[in-house]
Amino acid sequence: MGVKQALKSLDAFPRAEDHLLQKTQSGAVVSIIGLVIMATLFLHELKYYLTTYTVHQMSVDLKRGETLPIHINMTFPSLPCDVLSVDAIDMSGKHEVDLDTNIWKLRLNSDGHIIGTEYLSDLVEKEHIAHKHDDNKDHDGDAHKHHAHGFDKDAEKMVKSVKQALANGEGCRVYGALDVQRVAGNFHISVHGLNIFVAQQIFEGSTHVNVSHVIHDLSFGPKYPGIHNPLDDTLRILRGPSGTFKYYIKIVPTEFRYLSKEVLPTNQFSVTEYFVPINEHDRNWPAVYFLYDLSPITVTIKEERRSFLHFITRLCAVLGGTFALTGSYSTSL
Numbered sequence: 001m002g003v004k005q006a007l008k009s010l011d012a013f014p015r016a017e018d019h020l021l022q023k024t025q026s027g028a029v030v031s032i033i034g035l036v037i038m039a040t041l042f043l044h045e046l047k048y049y050l051t052t053y054t055v056h057q058m059s060v061d062l063k064r065g066e067t068l069p070i071h072i073n074m075t076f077p078s079l080p081c082d083v084l085s086v087d088a089i090d091m092s093g094k095h096e097v098d099l100d101t102n103i104w105k106l107r108l109n110s111d112g113h114i115i116g117t118e119y120l121s122d123l124v125e126k127e128h129i130a131h132k133h134d135d136n137k138d139h140d141g142d143a144h145k146h147h148a149h150g151f152d153k154d155a156e157k158m159v160k161s162v163k164q165a166l167a168n169g170e171g172c173r174v175y176g177a178l179d180v181q182r183v184a185g186n187f188h189i190s191v192h193g194l195n196i197f198v199a200q201q202i203f204e205g206s207t208h209v210n211v212s213h214v215i216h217d218l219s220f221g222p223k224y225p226g227i228h229n230p231l232d233d234t235l236r237i238l239r240g241p242s243g244t245f246k247y248y249i250k251i252v253p254t255e256f257r258y259l260s261k262e263v264l265p266t267n268q269f270s271v272t273e274y275f276v277p278i279n280e281h282d283r284n285w286p287a288v289y290f291l292y293d294l295s296p297i298t299v300t301i302k303e304e305r306r307s308f309l310h311f312i313t314r315l316c317a318v319l320g321g322t323f324a325l326t327g328s329y330s331t332s333l
Contacts, residue, residue, distance in 0.1 A: 034326030041318045049311040052259060052303050054226065061253045061298040068182045068251075068267070068294075072103075073175040073217040074189065077112070077237075078210035080165035081105040081172035082158065083202065085193030088178060090185040103176035110169030159201045166202075175216075184294065189213075190287030199285065206278055211245065211286040212237045218290070221266030224256035224301070230271050242286045243277040249292040257302045268299070 076084060086103055107116035174189060191199055191209055203209050215234040223229075236245060249271050256264040269292075278286055 030326050034322055037326070038319050038322050041322060042315065045311065045315050045318060048314075049306055049308075052305050055302045055304055057300040057302070059298050059300065061294070061296050063182065063253065063298075066182050067179040069221050070178040070180060070187065071176075071217060071219045071221075072178070073173075073215075074288075075108070075112075075171060075173045075214040075216065076189070076211065077108070077171040077214070078169075078212050079172055079191070080162055080170045081107050081116075081174075082162050082165065083191045083194055083199075084172050084174060084189060085191070086174065086178070086187060086189050087192060088180055088185065088187040090181050091183045103174065103178075106173040106175075108171040108173055110171075112171065114173075115170075155198050155201075159198060162202050182294065184292065186289055186291040188287045188289040191285060192287065205280060206282060206285045207242050207280055209242055209286045210238055211242060211288055213245070213288055219267075220251055220269060220292075221254075222264060224254075224264055224266060225303075227266075227268060230269070241277050241279070243275055244284065244287050244289065246274045246276065246289045246291060248272045248274065249290060250295060251292055252295045253298045255298065255300045257300065259303050259305060 072086075084105065106114050109115050178187060180187070190211070191203075194202070199206075199209075213236055215231045215236075217229070218231045219229050231247065249269050251267050251269045254266050254268050256266065258264070278284060
């Protein structure tokens with residue numbers, strides 16, 4: 001037996017003689033169906049290979065001395081911009097005196113359309129060195145100081161202007177960014193920037209301060225693919241008594257690693273909501289509080305893609321299986 005004969009004996013795919021093969025219309029139909037199936041499976045496998053997936057890892061957060069970015073975009077449909085202020089307090093109960101603040105306020109008419117724009121770098125109160133978390137006590141304490149000096153013309157002018165804005169149904173959109181220390185604390189949006197005497201003249205009591213609001217966007221860093229911020233598009237409209245909204249936020253430091261090895265540091269968070277109604281005898285004034293704390297665990301999210309060898313293996317399996325199935329069916333016909 002020669003070498004060629006020996007090789008032929010190893011052939012696992014013997015070929016029938018040409019005169020034994022017969023082409024039929026039914027076989028052609030099966031072949032076309034098989035080609036369509038194989039093309040569909042090929043595109044599906046190609047899409048599966050090109051689609052990225054994420055892997056989550058956890059580790060201890062070792063960041064120190066960094067700031068926490070807070071991005072705010074909210075609308076208060078029942079409060080004019082002149083009475084709204086943003087205040088930030090860290091875990092020690094002190095105001096941030098060196099807060100890097102970029103906050104804008106947009107005046108809105110009763111239909112929600114913009115009628116004025118104002119940038120206020122001092123929108124966040126910085127003048128207090130020590131301040132407790134419940135700053136309503138200081139708010140009430142200021143009443144005696146301002147009342148002792150009388151109700152001056154500037155205050156009268158402001159009261160008249162704000163009352164007119166309330167009568168016109170003006171609202172306010174507050175948006176921008178805060179950079180706070182990376183420790184537990186809170187920030188809140190309220191009428192606490194007014195002294196209590198002026199606030200009483202404007203609203204005639206705390207129960208008339210309507211802190212209905214829409215949270216368009218609230219985040220603690222840039223967004224990455226697939227992130228979900230639970231407070232986005234939150235609508236809270238008061239139909240009854242006013243009160244204070246409190247959002248308790250747990251921030252989880254996060255790193256997103258792209259396929260390109262680029263690293264995006266950011267944060268994701270969970271939230272629990274609580275509402276405290278106010279009555280006429282309360283000394284507190286309505287506000288919207290965001291009380292945040294940081295998790296000691298960092299989550300790393302890696303973007304990955306399946307290997308090319310894995311793609312080829314699956315491709316050979318599905319295409320080969322389809323070819324064998326349609327081929328055997330066509331032969332039986």
